[in-house]
Amino acid sequence: MPASRYFLEVPAGTEVVARAELQRLGAKRLSEFPGGFRLVQDADLAKALRARTLAAAYLSMTFAVPRPKALLGDANFRALVAAVKGVAARGVYGGLRFSAAGADSPTMTRLASSLASEVGLPWRQDDGELLVRLRPDPATAGWEVLVRLTPRPSSTRAWRVCNRPGGLNxxxxxxxxxxxxxxxxxxxxxxxxxxxxxxxxxxxxxxxxxxxxxxxxxxxxxxxxxxxxxxxxxxxxxxxxxxxxxxxxxxxxxxxxxxxxxxxxxxxxxxxxxxxxxxxxxxxxxxxxxxxxxxxxxxxxxxxxxxxxxxxxxxxxxxxxxxxxxxxxxxxxxxxxxxxxxxx
Ligand SMILES: C[S@@+](CC[C@H](N)C(=O)[O-])C[C@H]1O[C@@H](n2cnc3c(N)ncnc32)[C@H](O)[C@@H]1O
CATH class of the missing domain: 3.40.50.150 (Vaccinia Virus protein VP39)
Known part of the structure; x- marks a missing residue:
């Protein structure tokens, strides 16, 4: 079984204040990871999601595999599908988007299309709201799959009903x-x-x-x-x-x-x-x-x-x-x- 937890993405350069805000809100046990923080205690997720400095929150699963192709293997793929389905069930999604270096290679393409079909969503690379990312995990030399927990990034605000060129994130x-x-x-x-x-x-x-x-x-x-x-x-x-x-x-x-x-x-x-x-x-x-x-x-x-x-x-x-x-x-x-x- 893959190791799973949450990943909190914050804008690079803001880690110092983002960590302080997350801790102030009660998400205390964080480990720094490129691009943000891993949440050590799942119980802290609801607190972390209130952080205004949060760019996006993901379910994170690390697979001890040497290359992405191994994710298509039976047990890994079943675990992956179950996790993505779990996230999809909590929101309204019109499509799945897959993001990885070399996303148009045959392996990545097969992974994305098989995943979308098992989850029951169209594979929409341009605007799918269910975002699945794949990246090497430097800590374990395996691969990390990230599934964004919300259809839009956390930095997208409901209050923004009027947009202007140059609007700040x-x-x-x-x-x-x-x-x-x-x-x-x-x-x-x-x-x-x-x-x-x-x-x-x-x-x-x-x-x-x-x-x-x-x-x-x-x-x-x-x-x-x-x-x-x-x-x-x-x-x-x-x-x-x-x-x-x-x-x-x-x-x-x-x-x-x-x-x-x-x-x-x-x-x-x-x-x-x-x-x-x-x-x-x-x-x-x-x-x-x-x-x-x-x-x-x-x-x-x-x-x-x-x-x-x-x-x-x-x-x-x-x-x-x-x-x-x-x-x-x-x-x-x-x-x-x-x-x-x-x-x-
Ligand atoms: C980069 S935009 C600010 C964007 C803003 N933070 C947002 O999120 O929408 C810069 C703003 O500076 C304003 N501005 C330019 N010259 C100005 C001036 N002399 N006095 C006041 N505002 C000025 C522009 O009208 C523009 O709205």
Missing amino acids: AAVAAAMNEFAGVDARDAYLNLMCGSGTLLIERALRAPARRLVGFDVDPDAVRCAETNAGAAGVAKRCELSVGDLTDPRFVEELGATGRFDVLTADAPWGDAVGAHAANRALYPKLFSAAAALAAPDARFCLLSHELRLLRSVVLDQPWWRVEHEAQVAHGGHHPLVLLMSRAQE
Whole structure:
């Protein structure tokens, strides 16, 4: 029989805060594994599934076989089918998707089609919601089969009813909020809020003294309002249209109070914004954040403009980098900087 347990996938680069969140929720016995954590105690699964930093949760089975072809052998295949059927029975699935290196090789193709047919689902490589992954297990030199426990990744949120280009992955947003620290006494500001991912994730995580977001684009603010409504947090969020490069707007917002935590996912210059415009925008983002910050504020910023970000950080007096991490985000590895307000 294969050894089975659960695998919790988190965005690469967020392991430190994801582990802390999982432990805070009561999933205490975790072992680190590439891409996330293995859950040592099955009883902790329900607790782990509440983690906002979780990208996806899988049933994990390790087979002591030298190559994938052996999974087609009678006993292994029966164990595999039983496990996949068990997951399929707990949700609504229209198809099975199989993911592995060399997924179009004859062995993998046979494995995927036989599995789909035994489970009674069409094999739909493009959009099957029942995701089955196969990867070598470095710990045992065998093979690990992962069956995602939910039809959608955990980072797909029910509140996201309005999408915009460049929307932040919710698990990454949750991790940024954890990097910045969460305290119910905090006044929280999400600059350039777009569809509101950071703000809404923070609102759902814990109470706050204030929750504020703004964006220069009125459509983005409407989108954030719609999402906040779907999340049930609209009444707690103050959203407005505003341009951080406009000193009057910054002054007026600052007059309402200073912020303990500031977050931003700045334009990357591809889907949103342009590289040339970012060279002027980024220094202003740092100065606006400083003008709006309380004396001991933390500022968590994400961008894929790695070189620009690093050079702007060096050229400004207001923010000191406390921690940095490159995080996995849809095939990219943007940089997250956690900064504290420096004394001028
Ligand atoms: C990468 S998107 C943010 C995406 C957002 N985190 C989300 O999850 O939807 C960057 C946002 O910066 C906004 N922005 C660009 N320049 C701005 C400015 N000068 N003042 C305020 N917002 C600005 C854009 O309108 C855009 O919504």
